[in-house]
Amino acid sequence: MSTSLTSAPPSGLSARLNRMQARIADAHATYAFKVALVTVLSLYAAFLLDLDHTYWALITIPLIVRPDGGSTVWRSTGRLGGTLLGCASGFLLAVLFGQMPETVIIAVAIFIFMVAFFGQMQAGLDVYAYGSAGLVALIIVIDTGPNVDAAFSLALARTTETAIPVIVVFIVMLVVFPRSISGQAADALRTARKATLSLTGRILRGELGPSLGYEPEVLPAISAANTALRALAYERTRRNHLRPRMTAVMNAINRVAIRAETGRFALNHVPDEADDAEIRDARLRLADAIDRLPGDDVGAAEFLAAADEMARVAETVHPRQVLPPAGGDLSDRALRLGAAFYRMRQLALAVEDLMRAEAALVDPSLPYEKMAPMARRYFDPIGALEFAARPTLVFLVLTTVWIATAWPGGQILALIGSAITLIFPSIVPRALRIGGAITMAKGLACGGVFALVLMMLLPNVEGFGALALILGGAVFAIFYVTREPQHLPLAIGSVLAIAVGFQPQNTPSFSPIGLVNTLVTLTLMPVTVVSALTLIFPEDAGWVRRHLRRATDDLLGKAARRELGDNKLLEQFIDVLADLGLSVSPNDPDGVHLRIRARAALIASGEFYHQERLEGGGHLPARLAAYGPRLRSTVLEAAQRRSGPAECVVFGEMRGTLRTVFADSDLDEEARVDALRYTAVGELLAAILSTGQLSRMREAGDAS
Structure with a gap:
């Protein structure tokens, strides 16, 4: 870079x-x-x-x-x-x-x-x-x-x-x-990129359990890079014109990190996902492709070639790979495979976007996604x-x-x-x-x-x-x-x-x-x-826990009510995790639970926005789209539980409706793919609730 x-x-x-x-x-x-x-x-x-x-x-x-x-x-x-x-x-x-x-x-x-x-x-x-x-x-x-x-x-x-x-x-x-601060910004981007891709590779290989790798390893680098990019806006040098392109790289890194964290959660908590041979092989293919990504000292052509390879890998894990014939039955394993493939595809596409953003940073003639650096603070x-x-x-x-x-x-x-x-x-x-x-x-x-x-x-x-x-x-x-x-x-x-x-x-x-x-x-x-x-209102461990719990409730509610855009919500969640989450001591089990709860809420909020896009895409069957409000209200109710997992009847009903939908031989492939994606979102939300990670307090003996 x-x-x-x-x-x-x-x-x-x-x-x-x-x-x-x-x-x-x-x-x-x-x-x-x-x-x-x-x-x-x-x-x-x-x-x-x-x-x-x-x-x-x-x-x-x-x-x-x-x-x-x-x-x-x-x-x-x-x-x-x-x-x-x-x-x-x-x-x-x-x-x-x-x-x-x-x-x-x-x-x-x-x-x-x-x-x-x-x-x-x-x-x-x-x-x-x-x-x-x-x-x-x-x-x-x-x-x-x-x-x-x-x-x-x-x-x-x-x-x-x-x-x-x-x-x-x-x-x-x-x-x-x-x-100039541009060198510091580039170093922070380089550090964030390296930490994010390293964490992603370990997650895909199953080398990282449900630990706190995202917060201490990736968040500080992301925060430092965003601060440096905002400071770069105050410089009027020949390098300042690259700030929007550096911001595009930073936003792509954010998306990769969140997709990786979503995959880690599924790998550790969705039943049978870690043991399925076909899912494991797909994860390893994606991990190998990430290992082959170029370093930060190459030209635009190398980055574009890496982006094309990630696009090909994304196609190998397209949910349509596991679709039954029109009017055929959808088995439990096909649903599990489709959900896992959907998450891996989202991750592969995020890495592809990162490579294209890197190419646009090297070659200013290439187009890029115009976005401002993360500046929104959670109030x-x-x-x-x-x-x-x-x-x-x-x-x-x-x-x-x-x-x-x-x-x-x-x-x-x-x-x-x-x-x-x-x-x-x-x-x-x-x-x-x-x-x-x-x-x-x-x-x-x-x-x-x-x-x-x-x-x-x-x-x-x-x-x-x-x-x-x-x-x-x-x-x-x-x-x-x-x-x-x-x-x-x-x-x-x-x-x-x-x-x-x-x-x-x-x-x-x-x-x-x-x-x-x-x-x-x-x-x-x-x-x-x-x-x-x-x-005077000492910001001790108890203070951090109270405010972290309240901020998580607030942001999760805003996501369910769709009051914030995806990027604004991500900005505020990152601010909460960086400010309050990193203030939690590793020796504070209650604080660690709330830190994990905030990360689970971030994943759930991202899934809400996946639902919203699928509901507005025009292909999702109305019978499945009708479950959206119930899914979101169920998640919010579970987040108010004092402790322990929540019983979620709606997810079982949704799974049954999906099978009914797939039995319709007149349903085109695009609608069946969106139906599978939508149910995959519901399956992940069900897994989040079944772990009890969204509960307000940890269960006795539970270290999250």
Whole structure:
């Protein structure tokens, strides 16, 4: 796939220059240098405008800079949009309620709640824009206080301070040895493709039981690829035109993964499927064909040849292969073979689509399926309410303590503690939040040392050049060791300590005592974040189980009622499995059951949409199509069972109706094939219900 990211590979001197530029752009030192340059230029612009709180410009930097251009522009755009929203909102709040302390606190708390709540509707870095709005509004309202006449000037100054680094980031990160995220997107696609096809081959060979291979092996790669593709949309490079084709590859990978998971379920739970010799031979033929698929470094012709081979394999498992003569009896084995062939054909066709999408990625002249990257997030209103309650309550508690005690450091803690509690969980994955807060505390200590050294050195030098050299060197050192995402809290804590503790200004005033007091105050910030995460609606194992169960119920119901399209439903199921499913501990049997339940619901929902397509195809006999509503309601009823398998009379009736339909000698082949497919869907739904995987709780002694 690496060859597909350039339309015409350069040669000679141009190729050597491109490789050298790529190596420089990828170097850790280059990234650290660019962040240091952003810091120095942002500070210089703030000094030119004679802004008195330049540390807001510095605090913005670690929250928006990333090594690649796409993620940086995405973060910066979100920060800029959030800044403008926060500016307008903060100004209005300050003017309307600034002279009424209790009222303005309540008004700001409501605003924080609203941005946190509505931010949970967004996916990826879009949620950061809402957090930024809350931060800027907090800055303006708290700094304005009762001095309403100064509200506009303060709003303008604070907005300028936070907007300056965004503008500088756009200039520096996209001009000085720019690094595209396209390579990261290609790597993520390559990883997802490899993991999906490897999992598919093992499933077909019966080497993988009903374990959780899909979630830990494939889902992280799919999520990483979708995030990278969305970030790539923010780049305006010659490679960006390939993003729609890369998205087509990603969507094809999604379909292969779901088809493989459906096959694994049938292999492990449909009676006699694993032991039938003809089904096993067909599975092995398909597995061998997948093994022969080309790698990611070949041309379009090889991919197209592989697609043609998969099409031929798909024809060998067409359900018509097992159809009895017109008017003949349909045996139990023929029904079992037809259902298995139908699932294998769907998988083979999905792999064929993947190969054709890969060919279109290599050769831009080939057509492709135009689809947007997965961006739809599953919205959980209760979860959003709980998420929004944390920063709201933290703000109310901290401002109450600050006002009641008249503590000089209370303003900083109320402002930054509330803002970090709002923003931090929106940009840090759930599993890393507590550890990230502890890492941020280490960063505060590290930044405090840097700030103390700066205070000792700068009185002995003069001019902005000396400040730029010393401060830029400190920032370079911090970001040289914090390039990876898991180290970002360390960078945030370090820059925060330098910005608030050192507070560089046009007229410097160095106070070691003030620095110590500031650091003591800032050390309470990680404590605040950890306390909020662990005490206010803690997202522990019980929380994950409750929300995973509720999300599964909701999405399964929407699928049965056909309220969402197939792709939208898949997006939301993947979000639920990646967010909540991967948060389940392997040592939590109840959580593991709910994780498997969500995957079974995803398979069942996909079968609902197969039913819908067959019902609308015009060939399915009406006697079978009439079972559709009953099948869906039966699945929904089974999903509300407390535990254990469900009795499903309707599936037996449907099987009998199928035999009656096949006895009709006037039924054409297309109608008989669709009838067999439709019943195959019903058979798989019956198998899902018979396992008890859709029940709300696991049976005693059942490890799913």
